[in-house]
Amino acid sequence: MADIRPPWRVPLLVLGFASLIIGVGAGLLRLGWAVPQAAADVAAFHGPLMVSGFFGTVIGLERAVALARGWAYLAPMASGAGGLVLILGGPVAVAQALLSLGGAVLLAGSASVFLRQRALFTFTLAAGAASWLAGNLLWLGGFSVYETVPWWAGFLVLTIAGERLELSRFLPPSPVAQRAFVAVLAGLTFGMALEAHLFGAALLALALWLLRQDIARRTVKDKGLTRFIAVCLLSGYAWLAIGGAIMLAAGLAPGSLAYDAALHAIMLGFVFSMVFGHAPIIFPAVLRVAVPYHPLFYAPLALLHLSLMLRLAGDATASFEWRSAGGLLNAAALVFFILNTIAAVIRGRARKPN
Numbered sequence: 001m002a003d004i005r006p007p008w009r010v011p012l013l014v015l016g017f018a019s020l021i022i023g024v025g026a027g028l029l030r031l032g033w034a035v036p037q038a039a040a041d042v043a044a045f046h047g048p049l050m051v052s053g054f055f056g057t058v059i060g061l062e063r064a065v066a067l068a069r070g071w072a073y074l075a076p077m078a079s080g081a082g083g084l085v086l087i088l089g090g091p092v093a094v095a096q097a098l099l100s101l102g103g104a105v106l107l108a109g110s111a112s113v114f115l116r117q118r119a120l121f122t123f124t125l126a127a128g129a130a131s132w133l134a135g136n137l138l139w140l141g142g143f144s145v146y147e148t149v150p151w152w153a154g155f156l157v158l159t160i161a162g163e164r165l166e167l168s169r170f171l172p173p174s175p176v177a178q179r180a181f182v183a184v185l186a187g188l189t190f191g192m193a194l195e196a197h198l199f200g201a202a203l204l205a206l207a208l209w210l211l212r213q214d215i216a217r218r219t220v221k222d223k224g225l226t227r228f229i230a231v232c233l234l235s236g237y238a239w240l241a242i243g244g245a246i247m248l249a250a251g252l253a254p255g256s257l258a259y260d261a262a263l264h265a266i267m268l269g270f271v272f273s274m275v276f277g278h279a280p281i282i283f284p285a286v287l288r289v290a291v292p293y294h295p296l297f298y299a300p301l302a303l304l305h306l307s308l309m310l311r312l313a314g315d316a317t318a319s320f321e322w323r324s325a326g327g328l329l330n331a332a333a334l335v336f337f338i339l340n341t342i343a344a345v346i347r348g349r350a351r352k353p354n
């Protein structure tokens, strides 16, 4: 089956963003903020909506575009539909089955790429898809959300690590560094399956590996977009190290302050710094629209970091006020980023010669 044209990709993106918006609302409710009923109704599904409904769909879409095969779009279609079923209050088992189907198709696509090109980065991307499928299947099989969380975190972390490896393939890591990366992969896998402290140690090791190996350490001295991307990457790795260190020290006890701190250092600090940095590259590839760089790109990034510091300070001192204010400002940083990106697209269009 052939690829689908860029305009037909938009509805999939809209489905993913529906999960993001309602999912963030659900998270705010859990911090005590008043939110519209649609978000309040799905408070228990905040984690699944963010990881599987939103990230599963946008990552599935990005990979389907890269694969240029019609069947690969079944992954974002299924996970986007799964998120929608949760939002609309449909049967949870149907949503879980759709999300699992999304994971299975993403894994099939990633495995086919690995079989064509056997490399460390294609393997890591396939491992990320396998973690997502494992998490979704566990949830479908009756495990609670917090028990599946390490697999979902693994999905995002491995996907990002694989993409960074892919981008550095013109400057490949030394054989020793590659072996160290494989050891980290093994640690992550055992950690996801068996033990949160081990998972935390492996996340910390991955952050240190990325901080040392990524060309961002060099490109941060550059200018404009290149420098902005490097700042996003390096600050994201710092959050991954912080999240890993908290998990190494405190494990992942659901409902604890350390649980909130470790998860969001990783999912907001690390993952969204990567999103902010890669959006000016990924949007043009997926939607064929230009996102020209503007120095204002730094503003949502700064808000993300400062608000997360406030939230983690609230977690560390058991201050519910700081934690909730931090969470609200986290959401504001995401809204700011989306509006900024839309403004950049409009500027790009205005500049385009007819």
Ligand code: HEM
Binding pocket: 024, 027, 028, 030, 031, 044, 046, 047, 048, 050, 051, 055, 145, 146, 149, 152, 254, 255, 256, 257, 259, 260, 263, 264, 267, 268, 271, 327, 328, 330, 331, 334
């Ligand atoms: C943008 C603002 C966000 C807010 C206000 C928020 C809020 C929350 C809250 C209050 C919890 C419960 C913590 C606890 O039980 O101690 C939570 C859990 C969680 N969050 Fe977030 N979050 C946000 C962003 C994110 C993002 C971006 C992701 C993923 C990419 C994410 C994934 C999760 C996961 C997986 C859990 C665990 C779910 C569970 O135990 O039910 N969150 N979040």
